[in-house]
Amino acid sequence: MDEIQNLRNIGISAHIDSGKTTLTERILYFTKRIFAIHEVKGKDGVGATMDSMELEKERGITIASATTHCEWKGHRINIIDTPGHVDFTIEVERALRVMDGAVLILCSVGGVQSQSITVDRQMNRYQVPRIAFINKCDRSGADPYKVVDQLRQKLNHNAVLMQIPIGLESKLSGVVDLVSMKALYFEGPNGDEIRVDEIPDTIIDEALARREEMLDAASMFSDDLMESIFAESVTPDLIYAAVRQGTVSRQLTPVFLGSAYKNIGVQAVLDGVNRYLPSPTDVKNVALDIDRDETEIPLEADPDKPVVALAFKLEVTPYGQLTYLRVYQGSISKGDDIIITRTGKKIKVGRLVRMHADQMEDLTSASAGDIVALFGVECYSGDTFTSGGINYSMSSMFVPEPVISLSIAPEDNKSQNNMSKALNRFVREDPTFKSYVDQESGETIISGMGELHLEVYVERMKREFNAEVATGIPQVAYREAITKHADFDYTHKKQTGGSGQFGRVAGFMEPSEEAAYEFVNQIKGGVIPTEYVPSVDKGFQSCLKKGLTLGFPVAGMKVTVNDGKSHSVDSSELAFTQAAIGAFKQAYMRAKPVILEPVMKVSVEGPSEFQGNIMGSINQRRGLITSSTEDGNFTTIDAEVPLAEMFGYATVLRSLTQGRAEFTMEFQKYSKVPESLSEELKSNLRKKSKGEK
């Protein structure tokens, strides 16, 4: 049990370019997992250790999260480095799902930016306790105090400084630890040697005031600390315990600061991870018992209990499929049999490894709380593994629906084969990436969460699979939805010699906000025999794939069947499926269908002088601006904008703001397309179908 208590599973999340990968690199160096430091986009051409994909190294951004493992002062730390761009949000979501705590990195110049807000919202959804690290305090314009205020105002964190900087910008030389009230200087070629000294006179008053603030905040979580403050007998251990209590309960966010690039303050962050973030035993995890109507079952981080583990990431390596696994309960050893809950299939644990970016270390067993990887297991991302005897599934991860699609075509025969292989792999790795063949056009369509998301996959096809593909114009995932109640009463009757087909279906359809599709069976007296009811349901479902207005999938429909008729000889499953299809066609247009389009929550951030330009650009895109926030010299504009209008916005924004503004977007909702555009869509589709003919 002691070992589990000294285990930390942490994510490192933040805004793009705030230094996540650089911090991770330093952590690996100080924990002696690597023996030299390579920079992101570094001149040495090696690239940072966590950016293992070639594309990531080239672009200087982290795309797929790489897990790694290290040890610091008797604690084992599993780290998942996560991407900063919102298009790769599923990676962040997956990381947060299996993490017990996180380090939120903020840039001391840029502060809390729109992406930090998105990531923070995700962390709240998974109830992840966090500590914050304000990075880049050596940069010109660094203002960590402003960032702490933003943590409070923009993210509603009860943020409390555990340190203050000694100097700032180019004069940053170390930090003052407000617990020990000592100055820490990070010396030696890579900041390996920590020199502890007295606090410089010039900042002693500031340090005392900030320590008092910190004690005030921490004492809310410990009566012992409160009493010791009155008795003037505060000890570091009392502070650590109180801050830990506040952090684990997500009511306090301890804030550290420094510069990962200049090797200042990184070791203190590691101490913070050990001291304040929870171990697997501090976090409540539950599984759903499939045999007991999905009752929630609390899991215990006990190695002796039956195994429950979650596959949270798949990666296909040259040596076969690698499945990243978080063990929640029990332990897994090489040679054990484990069962995939979804399929009931038994598999033997072959090679069990602990990942370190793209290198690995073989293990003989892994216990509750651990994050490891299995080789050669055929499964999907999100699968639950158990040791048998129990039929548990971990609650499913939140997977957003794709909002954008793109047609792709291989440029030659060789690419055709490779493209299929690539798509097969990507679909297994990433549940937000989908691929299918459009039956009408015969085109291969890929869909995902944004332009960049799809762009990266197309690039990966070329680089990793040697598949040259041509891409079409990105298409928005439109939907159709009915707006009114409409009755149906349809009889399917066919007599073609021999036994015929007969089925009558009556009821009504209406809009539903609860679900994409709902089927309500209100048939009384067996007018439709029970064995045919699923066929009625199936008939309606088959119509949802293609609405009758413009052929887009139908969303938000509730179908209630309350009457019908059958024939003892001529009724069949097929007859009732056909009757339901006829009923759908009969009622659908009367239910006043409309076209829906995905609307994105867009956040644009840039210097205040460009507020007018940014507002104008959003307005031109049918955007609805909901707020504008001024902070320092920057403005953040929040808006809702139809996705169809956002193509190429990055380029427009760059030219409008001299490249000084940036934006993030995520799916918000489906909204009705304005009448004029709906007509335009209809005429475009008509033209397209004429052209095809």
Add this chain to the structure above:
Amino acid sequence: MKDFISVSPLRILEKSSHKGLGPGNLGVLVARAGVGKTACLIHIAFDKIFRQEKLVHVSLEEGPEKVASYYNVIYCDLLKALHLNDDDEYRFLMERNRMTLAYLNQSFDLERLEANLKNLTERLDFKPDTLIVDGLDFEKVEREVFEGLKKIALEFETEIWFSALSHRHISETSEKGIPYPCDRFDDLFSIIIQLQPEQTGIFLKLLKDHDRYQIPENSIRLDPNTFLALS
């Protein structure tokens, strides 16, 4: 819509000779901490929104998400109190007629507000009928700021509502009956309303109505839970 307007705290202005604040004018709601100034200001905002007027909420302390959540909470309370169902039409009015301008970390100044309002008007065709300014510290703000705000109200032909914090321990009022801290600027405000908890409920008292002070029959009672006007 009529339901909302009939219970709005702005019914106090039925007692005003001008039946309202009016474009180009400043109005203030003064109360002690915790009495419900922000809630009352948001009710004023709803009154305007449901009259299909454009509203800008200027927040000097909270970010836009928090402001939006205040509106949502009060909107839900309103529906509950009026036994109404949530309706797309109400949501549509709220989306289209409300804009939040937040100024964090002391980034508020008159020049910036003026530029922002200009951008709203010119770039978005969003010409505000009313501004709600929440979080301005009347004890610290200089007279010039209110003079500047009055100019902005005139320039954009908008009315501006403020909230002011009074203190239990400072009971001084001007000769005209205006309490601290509004007594220093009462000439700049056309409407001054006091929100006051009493044993029988919360009362809104009209202390100044354009050029009239010490108005008789000047109060209405509010529901202490919902801040809606009681008949």
